[in-house]
Amino acid sequence: MKQNPIGVFDSGIGGLSVLRQLIRFMPYERYVYLGDTARVPYGNKSSETVIQYSEECTEFLLGKGVKLIVVACNTSSSVALEAVRKHAGEIPVIGMIIPAAAAALRSSSSGKIGVIGTRATIGSGAYNNAILELAGEASIKVYSQVCPLFVPLVEEGMTFHPAARLIAEEYLKEVKNKGIDTLVLGCTHYPLMSQLLMEIMPGISLIDTGEHASVTALRLLADNDWLADERHEFVIKPEIDFYITDLPSIFNELAGRFLGFAIDSPKRVSIGTH
Amino acid sequence: MKQNPIGVFDSGIGGLSVLRQLIRFMPYERYVYLGDTARVPYGNKSSETVIQYSEECTEFLLGKGVKLIVVACNTSSSVALEAVRKHAGEIPVIGMIIPAAAAALRSSSSGKIGVIGTRATIGSGAYNNAILELAGEASIKVYSQVCPLFVPLVEEGMTFHPAARLIAEEYLKEVKNKGIDTLVLGCTHYPLMSQLLMEIMPGISLIDTGEHASVTALRLLADNDWLADERHEFVIKPEIDFYITDLPSIFNELAGRFLGFAIDSPKRVSIGTH
Known part of the structure; x- marks a missing residue:
């Protein structure tokens, strides 16, 4: 397994x-x-549809011989993780929810935690349930808020636009008033709004779900002795196969913003019955 | 044909x-x-994908025995109309572009026309080409602008939010500076922003694509003697079969906002190979 790739899927x-x-x-x-x-996006769609799409993504990754599946999409992680696990069989699956929920509990001293996400993620109650379950007897309060405009604002590169601030201030008003000290960024796009969120809520601890899921993945692979060997050659660019189901005109620009480096020729594929 | 239904499809x-x-x-x-x-949405996707989806929508409507297909989606109308026409064979197809382009030319006295739409619609140049072609020798200038955040703002019911005004002012700054007197609302969502747009550009003539496509449809059916007979009973609610490929949680609220009345039980269907 050591040399097999790690599979990652997302709605986009x-x-x-x-x-x-x-x-x-x-x-x-x-x-x-x-x-x-x-x-x-998956975030405004029904659970039924998100589950179907997530299973189809899983099927595709399994076909690539992955040793681990990371469900990078918070919406999929919220409503389809069980379906993905069932589909993946022996191959372990890591979602965004549990690692971030645990990190939020470690981070919060007031016991008041905010969670922001898409309509589907927040509507599922996945973060609330995970945080409260992990907290056990501890007295923890979770306040959640849907922020549907954050995704288009990030995709349009408008995170520092005055309109983004107005919208963010309105979205966060209630959770801020509750006195949260920790905020889970329950959507892959939100880390790109970190600076604005910190300006609006000075002193807040932001939980990046990708970061904590990655630590969980590292531990899981290490425990199984499935980590790839260190490579002697200096790795300038990591070895990634990119597959997308559509190539929109602004793909490269967006990808660079999220990944931090340019993507070489993504391959367009059809998945599922689509 | 008189009694057959009119088919209408859109991305959502x-x-x-x-x-x-x-x-x-x-x-x-x-x-x-x-x-x-x-x-x-279709508006951020590639032409190839929009064409495939539009053909699948067409296939579904043909299966319902429609006498006319109205491509309500401006993005589909811009990039997939020819493919839909080919697919529909004998059944006539009306898109959003030509009727609105003609209406814009009739409306403009300065000869300076603005067009706003999704990235795919504007990128296709469909409105520009149609307006300039219809104008013939006349000296007409077309200025276009993508407005990607208008759709989520409308869907979130935030058209009167101060952030919407900031965003709209920014999007429209250039076309306004060009001295346009007519603006084509090249997306089904934009009529819901009419009031804000008129406040930002006092005196502007707004072209509602649905309105002009409807007049074109009326003429086409009348010319073929395919208009349904007037019904003596008082029609409180028109006879509409609603099909959707996913039922998102906020469907009813959104549908009411666009249609002006509530929808009775939309049916969820799978289309194409999806």
């Missing part, structure tokens, strides 16, 4: 912010990334 | 603003509406 290009974290913690691995750009 | 629920106009001009018709909510 946002999951590249998760891939970036995976590479940070595991630079010697090979990666297969699938972005379902033909059907993006 | 925005096309209900077009259906509303069709009903206004042809209240005695039966309608079949298909919203591809499982793969919405």
Whole structure:
């Protein structure tokens, strides 16, 4: 298994912010990334549809011989993780929710935690349930908020636009008033809004779901002795196969923003019955 | 053919603003509406993908025995109309572009026309080409602008939010500076922003694509003697079969906003190979 790639899927290009974290913690691995750009976004769609799409993404990655599947999409992680696990059989699956929930509990001293995400993620209650379950007897309060405009604002590169600030201030008003000290960024796009969020809520601890999922992935692979061997050659660019289901005109620009470096020729594929 | 329904498709629920106009001009018709909510939006996707999806929508409507297909989606109308026409064979197809282009030319006295739309619609140049072709020798200038955040702002019901005004002012700054007197609302969502747009550009003539496509549809059916007979009973609610490929949680709220009345039980269907 050591030399097999790690599979990562997302509804689109946002999951590249998760891939970036995976590479940070595991630079010697090979990666297969699938972005379902033909059907993006998942965040406003029904659970039934998100489950179907997530199973189809899983099927594709399994066909690539991956040793681990990282569900980079928070919406998929919220509503489809069980379905993905069932589908993946022996291959382990890591979602965004549990690692971030645990990190939020470690980070919060007030016991008041905020969670922001898409309509589907927040509507599922996945973060609330995970945080409260992990907290056990501890007295923890979770406040959640849907932020549907954050994704288009990030994709349009308008995170520092005055309109983004107005919208963010409105979205966060309630959770801020509750006195949270920790905020889970429950969507792959939100780490790109970190600076604005910190300006609006000075002193807040932001939880990047990709970061904590990556640490979980590192531990899991290490425990199984499945980590790829260190490579002697200096790794200038990690080894990644990019697959997307549609190639939109602004793909390269967006991908660079999320990943931090340019992508060489993504391959367009059809997945599932689509 | 008289008694056969009119088929209308859109990437999602925005096309209900077009259906509303069709009903206004042809209240005695039966309608079949298909919203591809499982793969919405089309506006940021590649032509290749939009063509495939549009053909699949067409196939579905043909299966319902429609006498006319109205491509309510401006993105589909811009990049996939020829493919839809080919697919529809004998059944006539009306898109959004030509009727609105002609209306814009009739409306403009300065000869300076603005067009706003999604990235795919504007990128295709369909409106520019249609307006300039219809204008013939006349000296006409067309200025276009992508407005990607308008769709999420409308869907979130934030058209009167101060952030919407900031964004709209920025998007429209250039076309306004060009001295346009007419603006084509090249996306089904934009009629819901009319008031804001008129405040930003006092005196502007707004072209609602659904309205002009509906007049074209009325003429086409009348010319063929395919208009449904007037019905003696008082039509409280028009006869519409609603099909959607996904039922998102906020469907009813959104549909009401676009259509102006509530939808009775939309049916969820799978289309194409999806």
